[in-house]
Amino acid sequence: MADEPRAWQVVLEHIEKDLLSGVLKPGDRLPGERSLAADLGVGRSSVREALRVLEVLGLIRTASGSGPSSGAIIISVPGGGMSALMRMQVAARGFSVADLVDTRLILETEVVSKLARATTPHDLEPSHRLLAAMESTDLSPEEFLALDTQFHLSLAEALGNHVLTATMAGLRSSVEGYARQGLAGLASWKTTSLRLRHEHRAVSDAIAAGDAKLARQAIRAHITGYYVESGLPGSGQPVTDSSPEEN
Structure with missing residues (x-):
């Protein structure tokens, strides 16, 4: 995929759009890596890169395993x-x-x-x-x-x-x-x-x-x-x- 090095930006823009429209809000869990990759036509590595950026920026927290606290969850840390x-x-x-x-x-x-x-x-x-x-x-x-x-x-x-x-x-x-x-x-x-x-x-x-x-x-x-x-x-x-x- 020619645009693969920048594909993580597609993921960020998709999540930003959902936040602005109200589809996503603090406390919501993001779709899984496989689902996001399939829906957006990007590789799972690009999804992981986008999630790392969001975590560094304090917009999501991620946890491994299963259950209500696992996965990538939108958080609200003002500023x-x-x-x-x-x-x-x-x-x-x-x-x-x-x-x-x-x-x-x-x-x-x-x-x-x-x-x-x-x-x-x-x-x-x-x-x-x-x-x-x-x-x-x-x-x-x-x-x-x-x-x-x-x-x-x-x-x-x-x-x-x-x-x-x-x-x-x-x-x-x-x-x-x-x-x-x-x-x-x-x-x-x-x-x-x-x-x-x-x-x-x-x-x-x-x-x-x-x-x-x-x-x-x-x-x-x-x-x-x-x-x-x-x-x-x-x-x-x-x-x-x-x-x-x-x-």
Whole structure:
């Protein structure tokens, strides 16, 4: 079969079509390999390749044997596949630090603004635990920055927007990477880490006070401050914030 090396894409497109039309939904079991191969006119090896792709993307889980839990089953893991694709895309394209910072400003100013304006408070306990963990003076710079990045992600998770969370999760490794790269340009990690702790608390306090404008200003100063202080590439250029100011 001339198109056999790409036949797995036929399987993916077929499953995507069934998901979009509602024929398949989370919890449904996919037809067996032999049935899919026969119905779509592809080899069983192509079916297996397509199933491996879907499993890596977090769209199905597979189990051998027989019974209700066996075979390939559609699962719902919000953002799992999107995050994986975003991480690979960022790694492959090598996006500039300036672009990453710009993207963070667009996303995170909106996150903290919505959290602050929420009429029903969101669960920020995970974020508060991360703030407490960052108070430890025994942390290495790398450990601190890992917690720092997780704190920012936890705010998006608290908001509950799965697409936004998946996007930020996909950017996480690159954000942490440029933050670690910037360590070499700091005059004093002790001084910088104290400032970062204070800035994190300022963001958290502004959200708790329901002050969306202050929360936006705090997160913007926090993100751009480290970027400029560490002298990362492009940090001498203005970083935009296209979002409107809150009243």
